[in-house]
Amino acid sequence: MRIVIAGGHGQIALRLERLLSARGDEVAGIIRKPEQSDDLRAVGAEPVVLDLE
Structure with a gap:
């Protein structure tokens, strides 16, 4: 499953x-x-640099 988490840090x-x-x-x-x-990479996640505002 692909999961995206806002506030990923x-x-x-x-x-x-x-x-x-x-x-x-x-x-x-x-x-x-x-x-x-x-x-994020260290915990196995792909970082997505983005400002949601």
Whole structure:
């Protein structure tokens, strides 16, 4: 399943991204700051740099 999480760098989001990725889901996290990308990759999520405002 492909799952997209808004606020992808928050504490809950990072934990959820790790769990979903570990069970085999494709996870993308929406973030505003490109420098947060490595943190998402480290938990198995694809970073998507985007400002929803």
